[in-house]
Every structure is written in structure tokens, then in C-alpha cells.
Amino acid sequence: MASPVLPSSGVLSPLGLDSVRPAPGFWGDRVALSREVIIDHCREWMERDGWIGNFRELNKNPARPRQGREFSDSEIYKLLEAMAWADHPGLPELAATVARAQEEDGYLNTRWHDDRYTDFEWGHELYCYGHLIQAGVARLRMHGEDELTTVARRAADHVCRRFMDTSETCGHPVVEMALVELYRATGVERYLEMARRFVERRGAPALADIAFGRAYFQDDLPVRKAEVFRGHAVRATYLACGAVDVAVETGDTELLAAIEAQWDRTVARRVHLTGxxxxxHADEAFGEDFELPPDRAYAETCAGVGSVMLAQRLLLATGDVRYADLAERTLFNVLATSPALDGRSFFYANPLHVRVPATPSEGINQGVEGDLRSPWFTVSCCPNNIARTYASLAAYLATSDASGVQIHHHTPGEIRHDGLALRVETGYPWSGAVTVRVLEARPARISLRVPAWASGARISYGGTDRPAPAGYAVAEGDWQVGDEIRLDLPVTPRWTFPDNRVDALRGxxxxxxxPVVYCAESVGDVPELALVEARMSPPVEHLVDGVVELDVRSTRISPETDTWPYIPAQPAEQPAERPDGDPDPSGQPASPETLRLVPYHRWGNRGPATMRVWLPAADRRV
Amino acid sequence: MASPVLPSSGVLSPLGLDSVRPAPGFWGDRVALSREVIIDHCREWMERDGWIGNFRELNKNPARPRQGREFSDSEIYKLLEAMAWADHPGLPELAATVARAQEEDGYLNTRWHDDRYTDFEWGHELYCYGHLIQAGVARLRMHGEDELTTVARRAADHVCRRFMDTSETCGHPVVEMALVELYRATGVERYLEMARRFVERRGAPALADIAFGRAYFQDDLPVRKAEVFRGHAVRATYLACGAVDVAVETGDTELLAAIEAQWDRTVARRVHLTGxxxxxHADEAFGEDFELPPDRAYAETCAGVGSVMLAQRLLLATGDVRYADLAERTLFNVLATSPALDGRSFFYANPLHVRVPATPSEGINQGVEGDLRSPWFTVSCCPNNIARTYASLAAYLATSDASGVQIHHHTPGEIRHDGLALRVETGYPWSGAVTVRVLEARPARISLRVPAWASGARISYGGTDRPAPAGYAVAEGDWQVGDEIRLDLPVTPRWTFPDNRVDALRGxxxxxxxPVVYCAESVGDVPELALVEARMSPPVEHLVDGVVELDVRSTRISPETDTWPYIPAQPAEQPAERPDGDPDPSGQPASPETLRLVPYHRWGNRGPATMRVWLPAADRRV
Known part of the structure; x- marks a missing residue:
């Protein structure tokens, strides 16, 4: 089975790339974009940067300074994983380049040499192995043993020899989930034991204190004692993935429950509307509960990847639809947002409010601000992470259990499992109609996810038609070839309000x-977004280039001051309530105007712009 | 005249430490705190840290690694400036320690040696000279020539030789204003010319591009072309100080007007209520216009110092009261906030909202978060900057012109100028009554600042009593010893609302x-501040330990969700408006409760707490 995560037990089992084949459609187009554009884009940049050259020139050319950050090896490994899932013809050559740099004892790193393992906080050596091992597992599952899998196993064996009986761990988790997956792929139990020890020794503490504090790398508390995700968001989600993997393979229900509880609290208090x-920004970290300013949202693309990987693991372990719901939200509003339509530039941060159009610049973006997509970054994890996640996306769409098949993400394609073959046809997310046609038949339950927002959904098949509450709509029968199941998800645009504790979103x-979050984007002559107040009238749909855009009503508001922006209370005799049409500077009530909203994941494709997801609202409720 | 800034021309002239002597009172107490506690506190920490040892051991002990950050020399210089203003007996010994590290050609830095001037972006060598020269000027004006002034002049001469005809400058401004002041103190014109060239060559650009972008160190645009302060806030305000100083001394009215315009726009759009x-956080920088989330406010103490220094320069140049108004706001709500009451711990960042009580820790704070004061920091600019600013604070209080004396900041003390001697008596800011008694008399105009908030102020003297509109209330007469002028500033508590473009403060x-901003502080059992909605009723005053605290009415509100914090619109048939008393979970309207507010500058003195300046408001206007 070709899937990035293949637990040996759990409520649901994944269906891999060999079972699920996306067709053209929202996600199938993106899988193709990764295979045909993003992977080569990343490879070209890492050649240009010299990050691949670091392997090629290692120990050959002492005059050549090493290029890139101390963890740049990991970017080549993420790309190798993407290539493995995409069966990219360039993989063997790149794998051979990497293999030549591996030392006799399995150690492999272009940055550290005689000084290996002298900086666990920032050295990233185990982090690099983690991505190498994930690439090796992908190759093993897609292709079988070859040079890349050998390199990965040698590295893993080196890690087990070197770290099994120490108290050390890496400042950046990822090796934990990689080792569990290598155990799953090979049956070699020491990989699982090594992963378990890395998970357990974290928080002892295992690392030195740093300026950001140990919570930055989740070393403040043992993972099973924590109550919420905190610190660096990519590290936090990657560690949680490893903890779930260890919990599932060792039957550690306490550890699994701890991560579930941390996820619950995090999702209730520390996640932006987009997922x-x-x-x-400074430490790329979660804020405190309800600290969610949309303009300062960091929402790193890689944290979105980590969140989707974690949700998949929790979904498989528990079958709880809430994990698939958050994964979908994050896929449509973070992972689909990062790459430009052409797959050649990326957001690193994904803020929900941009006040000033970016100044375009060429080449590498040294920073990570989310006001303009960039072709490459000094730290370029996000493009490679998008490449590998898109390339393996088919493995996230559907699962199986003894009773049949579950479809979690609705996108055109074919699903085959154990004598059952299904074709999914849908214009989702623009349409809410999903048709599942039976291509090869056997008796089975076919479950279709009904997202929490889809109130009023219905499922119909075999002449029956019934409401489909949030969760899974189950169609059960002795299927015949040609049978159809139809799911209708109401995708009427809806207004959403923040909980009153999310201070930055008040009003x-x-x-x-x-599943799509919308935003206002100020391309061209639209009004300054700071001076628009939305009316809670129903949005009007327009199909533009195959994408649903929305018109809402708004009124222009006037700035209250042009000097000091904090204004004394007005005397009580002045009217406390403003009329429905706010006065403009001439004293006339403003007429409602039309404000066009576009899917958040589409913003910024038409050049520098301002953007906001959260609109000042004239009314608290519709 | 003993003042940190002594322009040779301008609408107003400062009165220095020799003319203004604060007595016990709000600011006099803080001047004494610096002299008696903060200076020694800083010196002890810099001995303990080895930052002073860097000078003592330079070229003596190759085995001893240099201690502290690359710019730690500058902290010793800030402290020397504080010692100079305070006439501290420890100055000569510390100055001698510094002097021994100076090289033959005037070069002086404990971090750089053979590799001097190889990193203008981050090397901070000119920045360190700037603070050294400011210390030298302070010493010259308070004491006369000595070893410290010699060291400073040799450094300045070295800078002029090395940089007069290059295109280089320093990543961190400060040398500009220091050189102008040394010119003012010595009359040596090359110092002014060097400062002018540093100001002008910035933005050519003069520095390399960096990850934060050149705006970080104001090298994105020539200073006279910029429209607003941007980038690192300390750098921005320090550069503006130097530009004003150069403009004033060279008669460059265009440059002065440019800084005034930048200040106007900054104050209207990029400053927190506290000043x-x-x-x-990542780059310690201004945000975009109206990007002012109170929880993510950085509001570094040193940026407050820079803002006060700049306001003083603009006030002297123009006589415009708005500069003194902002200086007062910043003094009471940033500079008075940073040090604890005992002067032994400090805020580095000064956020306006803290959601989680800090976890106390001992010793050096590696971070800068503003949830708890710390005795010392890895980068410890703020304590030293408070020390030197408090020690010279008398020079910011009053000015003179041909017609008489202007009192900008009301605090007890004596002011002497040209045959006139005045004693100011006041309980300000707790009381709004200010009495100025004539101790030595001559005919003169005595102008008392009336802040913009003080609507209804009155001035009375010589049997007259009249309204005193915002600006300066002028008392003019042929004064006799014993005459009194009385200014009454209404300090009734007032509700303040944000402009509708400050998104994070909506509602x-x-x-x-x-002049005092208040906050709610959750010490002990007060309700969770996230769940309190304030009623706009008039606050009730209480005098507690000599400080006015305020009670306002509030109601507890209930969280709207405990899961995903973004809530679908309710159907239109449900009530859109909430009743005045919000329902609690039991469905009963909540009764108004009392919420105690304390001066923002006092928060955090009673141990870890949550805090918020901006309260969710039940009504838009009183």
C-alpha cells in the first residue's frame, strides 16, 4: 500500500496511491501540478542554490563554501519524497548524489563533520534523517528497495546505534514519525523502539534552554503531560504525529488520548479560520489561547502540512470525522493557498489580513511575510513540503475498514478496494453535488463525509433519499455495476462570526x-478595505473562470480621525447609535456598494493587493 | 547648560539639569531611583555578565572568551552617560577601564579587532561610538574635560578620519545625533559634517539587503524622501533624532519638514495608546498603518526613549505643543512602565494585553516578552536606557525663549532661568492642580502646557481666572516674589475609543x-478578563497607596463556544440584539460587577497577572 502513513491498527485503514487515482478536478489538478511543475521547480532552485551541490562537492572541493542553511539537506529529502510519490524519473540520479555523501557508519550530513552531534538544539541532524527516512519509506512503498531506501535504512540504523541508550533528541521533531513508518514498512522493531524513546525523552527536558524558551521545541513538558499545542507550530504538529504513531503501534492509549485532548483544546482556541x-512571527509559534490577530497570523504553510498529517493519523486511529473536517479546511485554505496557480511561487506565511500591497521582487525571498508569493526562500521548506504533500494527496482522500470504504475528501477520481471500484464525479467545492458511481461491485458500506457546516445535506441512492447529518452518510447495499450514490452538500455562502474571546476579530x-474561506481582495480600484463595513445580506454567487466568487453588500465608512487615532468619548447627548447608512465626509448617508469576495486560496494571483478575510460587520448576526 | 540636546537655534531652548531641579513627586522620585538604584543595578549586572570585563581583559587574557552580544560595549556607554548626568562617583573608574581598551588611532571596540569594519549591517561599531560620544558630551556638560571626554573625542576624530569620504554607515543609527551634540558641545565643525553625511548617505542604499529588508535599518529610502517611520522602531526614532539635529544646525528646513511629516503620519497611524x-516582534519594528494589535504590541522601552528624545528635538525646533503631548504620554505609559517600583527589574516590550500570567524565573531573561519584568536581559539596552533617560529627565521638563519660561511637564521642583526662579508644586498626575510659585522675580511670560485631553482647564493668577485651552496657558506679568500661578487640569477619567481603522481594537x-492610561489587571480572584464587557459608566476613583485607581462597571459574558471558535450566523428570526445584561450560562442576565482599573505603568508590580488596556465595550459611545 502506497501511503505516507500505514498504521498496523486503528479504526480506519488508509487507501494509498495504488487504490485512489484522482482525476482532473480541484485536487487532481494539484496532484498533477506537483508532478509536472512544482517538483522540477524545487529541484531547479536547489541546484541553483548549491544545496544539491553540497552533496556533490562534499569532501571534494575544500575551497567551495557550503551553501544554504544548516538544515538544507532536509529540503533535498523532502523533494526526494515528492519524487518517490510522483515516480519522478529524476529520483535515481538525485538519490545517488545523496548516497555518495553518506559516511561509513551511516552518518549523513553536509553541514556537520568532525563536529557531528554537538548542537542538538539547532543542528537539525536528526531532523534531516527524519525527512530522509520518509523519502526512503515512500520509495520503498512506491517502487521497492533501491539506493535511496538503502541510504535511508543505513541512516536509521546509525541513529538507533548512536541514540538508543542516550537521553538526547533533536530540536526539531520529525525523526519520530519517520522511524515509526520505517518500522511499519520493514518490520524492524528497533526503529519503533527508537521512535518511542525519542518521544518519551522529550520534555525531561532533553535540550538546553534557549531564548525562545523550551516550549519552542516542545521540551518544556513530557508530551503526554501537555494540554495544548504550543511553541513552533511545525515542530508541535510533527511531534504530535510521531506521538500518535508511537501510541498506535505500542497500544499506548494514554498517549493517544493526550494528543487528542491537546488537539481539541488547540482547535478550540489557537487556530485561525483557515485552519x-x-x-x-519571531518563533513561528502558536500564541496563547485566543491570540489570533488576522494581520499577524503566521499560519506557516508547513504547519498546515503538519496539521493535515496529524489529522490523518488521528482520523485513522479514531474514525472521528472532526479530524477530516479540519484536514479539509486546512487543505482548501492553507495548502491550496500557498502555491500560485502556476506552481512556481509560494506563500510561506498565510496571514488573514494584508494591509499594504507587496512590493514585487525577483528571486529568493529572504523573509517569509505572506503578502506576496515567492519562487524560493532562504529557508525553503514550504515549496518542498507542498510538493511532497500534493504528490501523496491521493492517500489522504479515502480509507477502508472491514465494512467498506470511507470517502473523506470529495474530488473527482477512482477508488478501488477489495473488489469494489468507485468513480467520484463532482465539481466540489464549487458545487456541492457529489456522485459516486459503482464500477466494480461487491456488497459494502460506502460512507461519504458530511462536513459540519453542511446542514441540510441529503444522500440518495437506490431510489431512497434521506437527510445526511454531519458525520458520515452511509450507503449500504449489494451494489451492482452502474449504481449511483448521490450526496448533496449545501454550499450556500454563510456568514461566520468569531467567539467573543477572539479579541482581534471583535465586530x-x-x-x-x-469548505472555502472567502476574502476581499483590493485589486485595482476597489475601495480601501479598511474603510468598508459589510452588511450581513446573503452573498450573491458569480462563476468566474470556473471559480465561485461572491458579492456582498457593504458601505463605506469614514475615518474618525486623521491625527491621533484614539478618540475621547462623545458627550452622552449625541446619538450613540449610527444610522444604517453611515455618513460620509459630506454628511450624506453612504449607499450600499458591492464588495467582491474571492476564495482565500486564490488571492494574490493577480498581483500585489491588499486582502482581508474578516470584514468589519455592521451587525452581529444576520 | 547640562542637557542631552542643546540646539544652537530653535523656537525654544532647553533648560538643563543646572536650571531644573525636580523635587519628590512623580518624576523626581524616578530621577532619584535612577541615581540611587538603577545605575548601580546596571553596573552590577554588567560586572557579573563580564561586559565590563571585556574592556578590562582586552588583549590581556586570550583564554577568556568575550562576553555578551556584539554591541554590549554600548551598554557600558549608556551607563556612563547615566553616571555623568547623575554625577555618580563610580564614573572615573569605569571610564578609565574603557580608556585602556582604546587603540592608538582612536578605534575602540571589544568585539572587533583585525576585522574591524567588516560588517556594517550588524557590527554596531559606529552605534557603540554614538553612545560613547553621548556619554562624553554628558560628562563635558556636567563636569568638564576628563578621561571620558578625551576617549569620546578621540573616537569621534577617528570616525571622521575613517568615514568622512566613504559611502558607509552603520546598521544602527545613533552616531548621527551624538556627533551633532559633540559639535554643539565643542564647536568642532567636522563632527557636524560627519553627522550630516551619515544622515544623507543612508538610503542610497548604504547597506546590504537583509532578511528583514532594508527598511529594517531605514536604508530603503533617503531619510528626506520617507513618508513615515518604519522598520526597527529604535533605529527609526534614533535616525530621526539625528536628522532633526542636522537639519537644525545646517538650516535644512526641508529635512526638518520631512521628519515632522513622518512624525505626523506615524502618530496618526502607528502608535499605541500608551505612546x-x-x-x-521578529524585527522589533513598526507595523503597517493601523496594524496595532494590543496583544502583539512590542512597544519596546528603548523605542519609547527614542520617541521622547525625538519629541524633545521637534519641540525645541518648532515650539509645537503636540510634541510635548506625545512625550508626556510616552513618559507616563512607557518609560514609567518599564521599571518595577524598586528599580530592579524592567519590561523590555510593553504590550497592552497579556492573556496568561507569566511564569517567574530567576536571573537573565533571554527573551523580551512583556509579561514580567526581568532584572536583566541578554540584550539589556532597556535598563541602561531608562537609567540615562531618568538621570537626565530634568532637562526635558522646561524650556526658555526670549519672553520667558515654558513648563512642559508638571512635576514638583524648582526652575531657575535668567533671574527668574519658580517652584512647582503638584500632585500631578493624580491631581490636576499645578501651582507655580515665584521665588525670584523678573518680568517674564510663564507658559504652562495644557495637554490636548485637558478640556475645561483653567489658569488663575493675580486675581484673574480664565479658561486655558489646549496648548500653552500663558501667565504674563511683572512678577513679585511669592506670586502664584495656578493651573487646573481636569483629570476626570475618560473613556477613549479607537478609530475604526484600528482593526484589532474594534468594539x-x-x-x-x-496623561495616564489605565488597565485591568487580574490579580487574585478577579474574573477572567476575556469574559468581561465594560459598561461605559463614569469610573469611580479610589486613592490606593497614593495612586488613583478606578472602578468601572462591567458584566461577565459567556463564551459562545468551547469547540471551534468560529460560529455560523444564527437564523434571522433569532434576536439580533443582545439585552443590556448578557445571559450567563444559566440563562439569567448577568448583574453588573465592579472592575478595578490600575494605572498601566503600575501593572505587574504585584506578581504575575493578566492585563488588558482595551476592554470589550458594551457601547460604542458613552
Whole structure:
């Protein structure tokens, strides 16, 4: 089975790339984009940067300075994983380049040599192995043993020899989940034991204190004692993935329950509407509960990847639809947002409010601000992470259990499992109609996810038609070839309001439609977004280039001051309530105007712009 | 005249430490705190840290690694400046320690040696000279020539030789204003010319591009072309100080007007209610216009110092009261906030909202978060900057012109100028009554600042009593010893609302009283501050330990969700408006409760707490 995660037990089992074949459609187009554009884009940049050259020139040319950050090896490994899932013809050559740099004892790193393992906080050596091992597992599952899998296993064996009986661990988790997956792929139990020890020794503490504090790398508390995700959001989600993997393979229900509880609290208090995670730029970290300013949202693309990987693991372990719901939200509003339509530039951060159009610049983006997509970054994890996640996306779409098949993400394609073959046809997310046609038949339950927002959904098949509440709509029968199941998800645009504890969003509303978050984007002559107040009238749909855009009503508001922006209370005799049409500077009530909203994941494709997801709202409720 | 800034021309002239002597009172107490506690506190920490040892051991002990950050020399210089203003007996010994490290050609830095001037972006060598020269000027004006002034002049001469005809400058401004001041103190014109060239060559650009972008160190645009302060807030305000100083001494009215315009726009759009500057943690920088989330406010103490220094320069140049108004706001709400009451711990960042009580820790704070004061920091600019600013604070209080004396900041003390001697008596800011008694008399105009918030102020003297509109209340007469002028500033607590473009503050209100911003502080059992909605009723005053605290009415609100914090619109048939008393979970309207507000500058003195300046507001206007 070709899937990035293949637990040996759990409520659901994944269906891999060999079972699920996306067709043209929202996600199938993106799988193709990764295979045909993004992978080569990343490879070209890493050649240009010299990050691949670091392997090629290692120990050959002492005059050549090493290029890139101390963890740049990991970017080549993420790309190798993407290539493995995409069966990319360039993999063997790149794998051979990597293999030549491996030392006799399995050690492999272009940055560290005689000084290996002298900086666990920032050295990233185990982090690099983690991505190498994930690439090796992908290759093993897609292709079988070859040079890449050999390199990965040698590295894993080296790690087990070197670290099994120490108290050390890496500042950046990922090796934990990689080792569990290598155990799953090979049956070699020491990989699982090594992963378990890395998970357990974290928080002892195992690392030195740093300026950001140990919570930055989740070393403040043992993972099973924590109550919420905190610190660096990519590290936090990657560690949680490893903990779930260890819990599932060792039957550690306490550890699994701990991660579930941390996820619950995090999702209730520390996640942006888009599913984006992270409110702090300096340490790329979660904020405190309800600290979610949309303009300072960091919501790193890689944290979105980590969140989707974690949700998949929790879904498989528990079968709880909430994990698939958050995964979908994150896929449509973080992972689909990062790459430009042409797959050649990327957001690193994904803020929900941009006040000033970016100044375009050429080449590498040294920073990570989310106001303009860039072709490459000094730290370029996000493009490679998108490449590998898109390339393996088919493995996230559907699962199986003894009773049949579950479809979690609705996108055109074919699903085959154990004598059952299904074709999914849908214009989702623009349409809410999903048709599942039986291509090869056997008796089975076919379950279709009904997202929490889809109130009023219906399922019909075999002449029956019934309501489909949130969760899974189950169609059960002795299927015949040609049978159809139809799921209708109401994708009427809806206004969404923040809980009153999310301070930065007070008085605002956002529009969602199906799984897609919308935003206002100020391309060209639209009004300054700071001076628009939305009316809670129903949005009007327009199909533009195959994408649903929305018109809402808004009124222009006037700035209250042009000097000091904090204004004394007005005397009580002045009217406390403003009329429905706010006065403009001439004293006339403003007429409602039309404000066009576009899917958040589409913003910024038409050049520099301002953007906001949360709109100042004239009313608290519709 | 003993003042940190002594322009040779301008609408107003400063009165220095020799003319203004604060007595016990709000600011006099803080001048004494610096002299008696903060200076020694800083010196002890810099001995313990080895930062002073860097000078002592230079070229002596190759085995001893240099201690501290690359710019730690500058901290010793800030402390020397504080010692100079305070006439501290420890100055000669510390100055001698510094002097021994100076090279033959005047070069002086404990971090750089053979590799001097190889990193203008981050090397901070000119920045360190700037603070050394400011210390030398302070010493010259307080004491006369000595070893410290010699060291400073040799360094300045070295800078002029090395940099007069290059295109280089320093990543961190400060040398510009230091050189102008040394010119003012010595009359040596090359110092002014060097400063002018440093100001002008910035933005050519003069520095390499960096990850934060050149705006970080204001090298994105020539200073006279910029429209607003941007980038690192301390750098921005320090550069503006140097530009004003150069403009004033060279008669460059265009340059002065450019800084005034930048200040105007900055104050209208990029400053927190406290006067704090900076919204970004990663680069300690200004945000975009109206990007002012109170929880992510950085508002570094040193940026407050820079803002006060700049306001003083603009006030002297123009006589415009708005500069003194912002200086007062910043003094009471940033500079008075940073040090604990005992002067032994400090805020580095000064956020306006803290959601989680800090975890106390001992010793050096590697971070800069503003949830708890720390005795010392890895980068410890703020304590030293408070020390030197408090020690010279007398020079910011009053000015003179041909017609008489202007009192900008009301605090007890004596002011002497040209045959006139005045004693100021006041309980300000707790009381709004200010009495100025004539101790030595001559005919003169005595102008007392009336802040913009002080609507209804009155001035009375010589049997007259009249309204005193915002600006300066002028008392003119042939004064006799014993005459009194009385200014009454209404310090009734007032509700303040944000402009509708400050997104993060929508739906909130704050309370100010006189120049003091108030906050709610959750010490002990007070309700969770996230769940309190303030009623706009008039605050009730309480005098607690000599400080005015305020009670406002509030109601507890209930969280709207415990899961995903973004809530679908309710159907239109449900009530859109909430009743005045919000329902609690039991469905009963909540009764108004009392919420105690304390001066923002006092928060955090009673141990870890949550805090918020901006309160969710039940009503838009009183």
C-alpha cells in the first residue's frame, strides 16, 4: 500500500496511491501540478542554490563554501519524497548524489563533520534523517528497495546505534514519525523502539534552554503531560504525529488520548479560520489561547502540512470525522493557498489580513511575510513540503475498514478496494453535488463525509433519499455495476462570526462557502478595505473562470480621525447609535456598494493587493 | 547648560539639569531611583555578565572568551552617560577601564579587532561610538574635560578620519545625533559634517539587503524622501533624532519638514495608546498603518526613549505643543512602565494585553516578552536606557525663549532661568492642580502646557481666572516674589475609543485619566478578563497607596463556544440584539460587577497577572 502513513491498527485503514487515482478536478489538478511543475521547480532552485551541490562537492572541493542553511539537506529529502510519490524519473540520479555523501557508519550530513552531534538544539541532524527516512519509506512503498531506501535504512540504523541508550533528541521533531513508518514498512522493531524513546525523552527536558524558551521545541513538558499545542507550530504538529504513531503501534492509549485532548483544546482556541496555525512571527509559534490577530497570523504553510498529517493519523486511529473536517479546511485554505496557480511561487506565511500591497521582487525571498508569493526562500521548506504533500494527496482522500470504504475528501477520481471500484464525479467545492458511481461491485458500506457546516445535506441512492447529518452518510447495499450514490452538500455562502474571546476579530464577520474561506481582495480600484463595513445580506454567487466568487453588500465608512487615532468619548447627548447608512465626509448617508469576495486560496494571483478575510460587520448576526 | 540636546537655534531652548531641579513627586522620585538604584543595578549586572570585563581583559587574557552580544560595549556607554548626568562617583573608574581598551588611532571596540569594519549591517561599531560620544558630551556638560571626554573625542576624530569620504554607515543609527551634540558641545565643525553625511548617505542604499529588508535599518529610502517611520522602531526614532539635529544646525528646513511629516503620519497611524511604538516582534519594528494589535504590541522601552528624545528635538525646533503631548504620554505609559517600583527589574516590550500570567524565573531573561519584568536581559539596552533617560529627565521638563519660561511637564521642583526662579508644586498626575510659585522675580511670560485631553482647564493668577485651552496657558506679568500661578487640569477619567481603522481594537474602549492610561489587571480572584464587557459608566476613583485607581462597571459574558471558535450566523428570526445584561450560562442576565482599573505603568508590580488596556465595550459611545 502506497501511503505516507500505514498504521498496523486503528479504526480506519488508509487507501494509498495504488487504490485512489484522482482525476482532473480541484485536487487532481494539484496532484498533477506537483508532478509536472512544482517538483522540477524545487529541484531547479536547489541546484541553483548549491544545496544539491553540497552533496556533490562534499569532501571534494575544500575551497567551495557550503551553501544554504544548516538544515538544507532536509529540503533535498523532502523533494526526494515528492519524487518517490510522483515516480519522478529524476529520483535515481538525485538519490545517488545523496548516497555518495553518506559516511561509513551511516552518518549523513553536509553541514556537520568532525563536529557531528554537538548542537542538538539547532543542528537539525536528526531532523534531516527524519525527512530522509520518509523519502526512503515512500520509495520503498512506491517502487521497492533501491539506493535511496538503502541510504535511508543505513541512516536509521546509525541513529538507533548512536541514540538508543542516550537521553538526547533533536530540536526539531520529525525523526519520530519517520522511524515509526520505517518500522511499519520493514518490520524492524528497533526503529519503533527508537521512535518511542525519542518521544518519551522529550520534555525531561532533553535540550538546553534557549531564548525562545523550551516550549519552542516542545521540551518544556513530557508530551503526554501537555494540554495544548504550543511553541513552533511545525515542530508541535510533527511531534504530535510521531506521538500518535508511537501510541498506535505500542497500544499506548494514554498517549493517544493526550494528543487528542491537546488537539481539541488547540482547535478550540489557537487556530485561525483557515485552519492555519501560528500567531507569532519571531518563533513561528502558536500564541496563547485566543491570540489570533488576522494581520499577524503566521499560519506557516508547513504547519498546515503538519496539521493535515496529524489529522490523518488521528482520523485513522479514531474514525472521528472532526479530524477530516479540519484536514479539509486546512487543505482548501492553507495548502491550496500557498502555491500560485502556476506552481512556481509560494506563500510561506498565510496571514488573514494584508494591509499594504507587496512590493514585487525577483528571486529568493529572504523573509517569509505572506503578502506576496515567492519562487524560493532562504529557508525553503514550504515549496518542498507542498510538493511532497500534493504528490501523496491521493492517500489522504479515502480509507477502508472491514465494512467498506470511507470517502473523506470529495474530488473527482477512482477508488478501488477489495473488489469494489468507485468513480467520484463532482465539481466540489464549487458545487456541492457529489456522485459516486459503482464500477466494480461487491456488497459494502460506502460512507461519504458530511462536513459540519453542511446542514441540510441529503444522500440518495437506490431510489431512497434521506437527510445526511454531519458525520458520515452511509450507503449500504449489494451494489451492482452502474449504481449511483448521490450526496448533496449545501454550499450556500454563510456568514461566520468569531467567539467573543477572539479579541482581534471583535465586530467582524467572514464569509465561507462549503469548505472555502472567502476574502476581499483590493485589486485595482476597489475601495480601501479598511474603510468598508459589510452588511450581513446573503452573498450573491458569480462563476468566474470556473471559480465561485461572491458579492456582498457593504458601505463605506469614514475615518474618525486623521491625527491621533484614539478618540475621547462623545458627550452622552449625541446619538450613540449610527444610522444604517453611515455618513460620509459630506454628511450624506453612504449607499450600499458591492464588495467582491474571492476564495482565500486564490488571492494574490493577480498581483500585489491588499486582502482581508474578516470584514468589519455592521451587525452581529444576520 | 547640562542637557542631552542643546540646539544652537530653535523656537525654544532647553533648560538643563543646572536650571531644573525636580523635587519628590512623580518624576523626581524616578530621577532619584535612577541615581540611587538603577545605575548601580546596571553596573552590577554588567560586572557579573563580564561586559565590563571585556574592556578590562582586552588583549590581556586570550583564554577568556568575550562576553555578551556584539554591541554590549554600548551598554557600558549608556551607563556612563547615566553616571555623568547623575554625577555618580563610580564614573572615573569605569571610564578609565574603557580608556585602556582604546587603540592608538582612536578605534575602540571589544568585539572587533583585525576585522574591524567588516560588517556594517550588524557590527554596531559606529552605534557603540554614538553612545560613547553621548556619554562624553554628558560628562563635558556636567563636569568638564576628563578621561571620558578625551576617549569620546578621540573616537569621534577617528570616525571622521575613517568615514568622512566613504559611502558607509552603520546598521544602527545613533552616531548621527551624538556627533551633532559633540559639535554643539565643542564647536568642532567636522563632527557636524560627519553627522550630516551619515544622515544623507543612508538610503542610497548604504547597506546590504537583509532578511528583514532594508527598511529594517531605514536604508530603503533617503531619510528626506520617507513618508513615515518604519522598520526597527529604535533605529527609526534614533535616525530621526539625528536628522532633526542636522537639519537644525545646517538650516535644512526641508529635512526638518520631512521628519515632522513622518512624525505626523506615524502618530496618526502607528502608535499605541500608551505612546508605545512597534507592532512586530521578529524585527522589533513598526507595523503597517493601523496594524496595532494590543496583544502583539512590542512597544519596546528603548523605542519609547527614542520617541521622547525625538519629541524633545521637534519641540525645541518648532515650539509645537503636540510634541510635548506625545512625550508626556510616552513618559507616563512607557518609560514609567518599564521599571518595577524598586528599580530592579524592567519590561523590555510593553504590550497592552497579556492573556496568561507569566511564569517567574530567576536571573537573565533571554527573551523580551512583556509579561514580567526581568532584572536583566541578554540584550539589556532597556535598563541602561531608562537609567540615562531618568538621570537626565530634568532637562526635558522646561524650556526658555526670549519672553520667558515654558513648563512642559508638571512635576514638583524648582526652575531657575535668567533671574527668574519658580517652584512647582503638584500632585500631578493624580491631581490636576499645578501651582507655580515665584521665588525670584523678573518680568517674564510663564507658559504652562495644557495637554490636548485637558478640556475645561483653567489658569488663575493675580486675581484673574480664565479658561486655558489646549496648548500653552500663558501667565504674563511683572512678577513679585511669592506670586502664584495656578493651573487646573481636569483629570476626570475618560473613556477613549479607537478609530475604526484600528482593526484589532474594534468594539473596545479604554480608560484614561489625565496623561495616564489605565488597565485591568487580574490579580487574585478577579474574573477572567476575556469574559468581561465594560459598561461605559463614569469610573469611580479610589486613592490606593497614593495612586488613583478606578472602578468601572462591567458584566461577565459567556463564551459562545468551547469547540471551534468560529460560529455560523444564527437564523434571522433569532434576536439580533443582545439585552443590556448578557445571559450567563444559566440563562439569567448577568448583574453588573465592579472592575478595578490600575494605572498601566503600575501593572505587574504585584506578581504575575493578566492585563488588558482595551476592554470589550458594551457601547460604542458613552
Amino acid at each position: 492555519g496555525m501560528g500567531s507569532h 467582524c464577520a467572514a464569509v465561507e462557502r462549503g | 508605545g511604538m512597534g507592532s512586530h 473596545c474602549a479604554a480608560v484614561e485619566r489625565g
